[in-house]
Amino acid sequence: xxxxxxxxxxxxxxxxxxxxxxxxxxxxxxxxxxxxxxxxxxxxxxxxxxxxxxxxxxxxxxxxxxxxxxxxxxxxxxxxxxxxxxxxxxxxxxxxxxxxxxxxxxxxxxxxxx
Amino acid sequence: xxxxxxxxxxxxxxxxxxxxxxxxxxxxxxxxxxxxxxxxxxxxxxxxxxxxxxxxxxxxxxxxxxxxxxxxxxxxxxxxxxxxxxxxxxxxxxxxxxxxxxxxxxxxxx
Numbered sequence: 143x144x145x146x147x148x149x150x151x152x153x154x155x156x157x158x159x160x161x162x163x164x165x166x167x168x169x170x171x172x173x174x175x176x177x178x179x180x181x182x183x184x185x186x187x188x189x190x191x192x193x194x195x196x197x198x199x200x201x202x203x204x205x206x207x208x209x210x211x212x213x214x215x216x217x218x219x220x221x222x223x224x225x226x227x228x229x230x231x232x233x234x235x236x237x238x239x240x241x242x243x244x245x246x247x248x249x250x251x252x253x254x255x256x
Numbered sequence: 257x258x259x260x261x262x263x264x265x266x267x268x269x270x271x272x273x274x275x276x277x278x279x280x281x282x283x284x285x286x287x288x289x290x291x292x293x294x295x296x297x298x299x300x301x302x303x304x305x306x307x308x309x310x311x312x313x314x315x316x317x318x319x320x321x322x323x324x325x326x327x328x329x330x331x332x333x334x335x336x337x338x339x340x341x342x343x344x345x346x347x348x349x350x351x352x353x354x355x356x357x358x359x360x361x362x363x364x365x366x
Contacts, residue, residue, distance in 0.1 A: 175354070182264070184358035185300070185343070232299055245292075245345075245354065247299035 144169045148233050148248035155223055156256050163218045163251050165233030171246070173236045174216040175200070176208065178229040179250075185232065191216055223255040259283055260346050262357035270365055273334050277360045279344030280326045288347040289320055289327045293340045294359065300343055303329075331362075339364045 146167045155161055167174065175190035177200075187200030191210040205227055207219040216235075220227060233248040262279045269275050281289075289306035304311065306318040306327045317330040331338055344357035 177356075182358065185356040187354070230297075244302045245300075247301070249299055250297070 144246070146233055146235055146246050146248040148231075148251045150251060151249060152252050154254045154256065157224055158222050161220050161223060161253075163220075163231060163233075163253070165216045165218065165248060166214050167216075167233075167235040167246065168214065169235060169246065170213065171235035171237055172213070174210065175234050175236075175245070176206070176216070176218045177232045177234065178202065178227075179232065180229050188218065188231075220253075223253075225255045227253065228255045229253060257282060258358070260344055260355045260357040262342075262344050262360045264358060264360060266361040266363050268363045268365060269334060271334060271336060273364075274330065274332045275334055275362065276328060276330045277342055277344075277362075278326050278328050279357050279360075281344075281346045281355075282325065283346075283348060284322075284325065286325075286346045286348050288349075289318075290345040290347070291316075291318055291327075291329050292343040292345055292356075294343055295340050300356075303342070334362075334364050336364050336366065338362060 149164045172193045176188040177185040179185050186202045188206050189208040191197045197208050231251045234245040236245045260281050291303040292300040293303045294300040304313050306320045308320050310319045315332045319328045341359040341361050343359045346355045
């Protein structure tokens with residue numbers, strides 16, 4: 143089954159404790175991206191990757207890191223989480239040539255930073 | 257000003273009604289346009305692409321007006337299951353940017 147898998151789905155952590163949210167896709171997509179969704183602000187892009195070893199900042203990259211060592215995986219790293227990073231996070235993937243339009247999303251990871 | 261703007265709603269309409277949403281975009285270099293549907297606390301899913309000639313999929317019709325820089329979504333004979341948030345999505349290949357609107361909440365009442 144074609145899917146994007148995120149883990150963990152839910153996490154409560156404390157300020158400053160490093161965490162990683164994993165994202166894996168099995169569709170051989172070149173393009174992968176991370177978004178955060180907050181009430182009233184919609185989906186905002188954190189980082190994206192056009193292919194292995196190619197990553198770029200989105201609109202809200204501060205406080206986050208990513209890596210793309212393999213095509214299927216695109217982990218999101220919060221080196222020192224802060225309460226303003228409490229949010230719902232989505233990973234998505236697509237074929238390059240995004241005019242085809244369809245982004246496939248993971249089920250989301252709800253993160254709370256105390 | 258946001259690059260993609262939508263009326264947040266909520267739109268509360270009776271079952272069977274016709275409802276329409278608009279979405280405006282500010283960057284004329286935008287190339288591709290889409291409507292996504294998002295159910296509460298779930299991931300967004302593609303509803304339909306939007307073409308200049310307009311396109312229809314069952315009860316759903318999408319239109320693009322490049323001159324006025326807006327896209328629209330029309331839902332006819334609305335069903336309870338249409339209750340969701342509808343996200344307008346704009347793509348600019350020159351910047352490899354996919355921009356989401358904040359979404360319009362639709363609630364269909366029996």
